[in-house]
Amino acid sequence: MSEDSVRTTQESECLSTEAAQASRHVERVRHEFENNWRQDDIFLEKFFPVCPSWKPYIEVTQKRAYRASASRWKDIPKSPNIASKLYTPLRMLMNDILLAEEESRQRPSSPKKASGLKAAPRKPPYLHDDSWSTKHVRRILATHSQRKRVQNSADSPVSPTLFLAGAGCQILAVSWTTIKAATVSGISPIEIILDSDDFPAARDRLATNMTLMMADQTHRRFAYGLIMTETTCTVYMFDHSGAVASQPFNYHQHPTQFCAVLFGLGSDQGDRIGFDKNFVVDHQHGPLLRTRVDSGNGLPNEVYYSLDDTLFHSPSLVGRGTICWLAVKLEDPHSLFVIKDAWIPRAELSGGESEGSLLRHAESKGIEKGIAQLEHFEEVTRSNDPSDLDTILRNRQVDTPAAEDLKLDRVHTCIVLRTYGKRLELFETRQELLFAFRDAVLAHRELHEVAGILHRDISMGNILINSGGTEGNRGILIDFDHAIRVGDTSLHSTKRKIGTWRFMSRNILEGKNPHTYIDDLESFYFVLCWILMVYSGPDKPKPKTVLPRQAAWWDDEDACAMKGGHLASRVFLLPLDTWFGPSFRALAINLCDFFRLRSLGLTKFVSARKDYDEYLGYIDQCIKAEGWGGNEHLSSPSDRPDGALLPSHHTGNETETQPVPTS
Numbered sequence: 001m002s003e004d005s006v007r008t009t010q011e012s013e014c015l016s017t018e019a020a021q022a023s024r025h026v027e028r029v030r031h032e033f034e035n036n037w038r039q040d041d042i043f044l045e046k047f048f049p050v051c052p053s054w055k056p057y058i059e060v061t062q063k064r065a066y067r068a069s070a071s072r073w074k075d076i077p078k079s080p081n082i083a084s085k086l087y088t089p090l091r092m093l094m095n096d097i098l099l100a101e102e103e104s105r106q107r108p109s110s111p112k113k114a115s116g117l118k119a120a121p122r123k124p125p126y127l128h129d130d131s132w133s134t135k136h137v138r139r140i141l142a143t144h145s146q147r148k149r150v151q152n153s154a155d156s157p158v159s160p161t162l163f164l165a166g167a168g169c170q171i172l173a174v175s176w177t178t179i180k181a182a183t184v185s186g187i188s189p190i191e192i193i194l195d196s197d198d199f200p201a202a203r204d205r206l207a208t209n210m211t212l213m214m215a216d217q218t219h220r221r222f223a224y225g226l227i228m229t230e231t232t233c234t235v236y237m238f239d240h241s242g243a244v245a246s247q248p249f250n251y252h253q254h255p256t257q258f259c260a261v262l263f264g265l266g267s268d269q270g271d272r273i274g275f276d277k278n279f280v281v282d283h284q285h286g287p288l289l290r291t292r293v294d295s296g297n298g299l300p301n302e303v304y305y306s307l308d309d310t311l312f313h314s315p316s317l318v319g320r321g322t323i324c325w326l327a328v329k330l331e332d333p334h335s336l337f338v339i340k341d342a343w344i345p346r347a348e349l350s351g352g353e354s355e356g357s358l359l360r361h362a363e364s365k366g367i368e369k370g371i372a373q374l375e376h377f378e379e380v381t382r383s384n385d386p387s388d389l390d391t392i393l394r395n396r397q398v399d400t401p402a403a404e405d406l407k408l409d410r411v412h413t414c415i416v417l418r419t420y421g422k423r424l425e426l427f428e429t430r431q432e433l434l435f436a437f438r439d440a441v442l443a444h445r446e447l448h449e450v451a452g453i454l455h456r457d458i459s460m461g462n463i464l465i466n467s468g469g470t471e472g473n474r475g476i477l478i479d480f481d482h483a484i485r486v487g488d489t490s491l492h493s494t495k496r497k498i499g500t501w502r503f504m505s506r507n508i509l510e511g512k513n514p515h516t517y518i519d520d521l522e523s524f525y526f527v528l529c530w531i532l533m534v535y536s537g538p539d540k541p542k543p544k545t546v547l548p549r550q551a552a553w554w555d556d557e558d559a560c561a562m563k564g565g566h567l568a569s570r571v572f573l574l575p576l577d578t579w580f581g582p583s584f585r586a587l588a589i590n591l592c593d594f595f596r597l598r599s600l601g602l603t604k605f606v607s608a609r610k611d612y613d614e615y616l617g618y619i620d621q622c623i624k625a626e627g628w629g630g631n632e633h634l635s636s637p638s639d640r641p642d643g644a645l646l647p648s649h650h651t652g653n654e655t656e657t658q659p660v661p662t663s
Helices: 003-033 043-047 052-065 084-106 199-215 255-265 346-351 355-364 403-408 430-451 506-510 517-534 549-554 559-568 578-599 608-626
Strands: 037-039 137-142 162-167 186-192 223-228 232-239 242-245 279-282 286-293 301-313 323-329 337-345 374-379 410-418 463-465 475-477
Touching: 003 199, 043 232, 043 255, 052 084, 052 255, 084 137, 084 162, 084 186, 084 255, 186 199, 199 223, 199 232, 232 255, 286 374, 286 410, 301 337, 355 374, 355 410, 355 430, 430 463, 430 475, 430 517, 430 578, 430 608, 506 517, 506 559, 517 549, 517 578, 517 608, 549 559, 559 578, 578 608
Parallel strands: 037 242, 186 223
Antiparallel strands: 137 162, 162 186, 223 232, 232 242, 279 286, 286 301, 301 323, 323 337, 337 410, 374 410, 463 475
């Protein structure tokens, strides 16, 4: 086989692999958006009305590019046999309209004559001068080919037909001197198909491209996208509750409305196209986030944070859209905070409490160790009016929402927390791991017994190691998004299957009974066992090829049955790594028995206090066995209730006579 043939074969295989990857990505987003599409019959009147000041410029554009006698745009093919014949004509036309929009801002009182307007250049313009970072430019780019496709941080091969990108103060990627086909500089993806093509498939591709774009724009609240054919244009508004669409309109028969859509998308008013006004670009400090703190006199104080790093960004568009940044308060360059931005469902806020409210309550009860400490919390507003909350329905301009609409509503929240350290799996020593685990359990107890708060989302990612902390503060519980008050019976409190499969208790996986502290203690147990199985030392996660089969089982849809079988077994069979030593194995066995004997009814329920005493006592036994000490209240587990039997996993001899279930 010749070298050219080999190269052709390799390229073909690469394209086939990318097509499969793109198909999987689109399918995932399609499921995410299922039942989250809406249509608004007055969408265009709401979001893209024809502004009187635009009319002279729209008229100039129409004189040059529109044939009134035929009621259609001059260069758009009337009956193309393939969609690709529309790509260049539509790109040229839309860029022509965007140039008119730019001129409407630069020369508001004197539009150029028709002969003076130039067609949009085929290549993006360069911005040569030193003021490029604040220049406001919008261009439609051709992104349908592999060579020109939109670049994204997910390295996904999915790319729209055309891509409206920009430069200006709203675009945080301000180090570029050209408009690039990249999600960070995106305004709107555009899909072009024929009237006879599969419209739902195009809609799913548009949603996928929108998801990729907004995942790379941490300052985007919502965004618009277009689907165009040879005759119609449909405009979509995407946000964290899904998408709402206009009625398809014939852009040949309604040229002024079509221009108004492009003028709106090209707007220099960032909030109009979904950018968060609380983000500002400072040439010295880079992107800044503005928060508003109550001053006590009715006027909020503005506090600015410099965003050093993005710690987490939810890959899904539909949902909370949680983003976490590592930040420095501008007035205190030595400070360090974590800022968490999320869109919380209104139903949850009305049924339960926000994370900020719960942390304030815990603080008021004197809980200062073992939990994230609150610096600031706010429900974000769209303006200086404190009642003008940034919500999904307000952004969609739904004035009289129906019951179904209310289920879609979310409110934009921002919480600022003082930083502590690293995630639990980043332990450097066995002692650091165990102390952090113990203090997180202790904090959970304090929250439950003193503040009346139940966390409900115990996972490896929600426990931090505070290496320099004192006793009680060496492990930190974070993420109270799903936490509730003990005894809460609202709809929010009955939400099922909260958490990560591998760490969820059997009861929560089954979804039968309400969530209690016992479920969280069981999740703590699965967190510990996961680390002891999957890690062979600090920063040594085992390769997927050699992971214990139990690790795969706990991430499977049969996780409930597998965990039930494990906790009911008379012999402890989890393959814990030997690096952790016999004391950690004994701890895991004791905690396993803690749940096994309760599930079999061999240990009677007495009180939460005694359950916590016993659970923490086993951890303290492990600390003693290692010779570490350092705890003021090292103790043995509380005495068991009468009739309960001691764990027998240590020897493998079973002293009880009652049958043990196998699943």
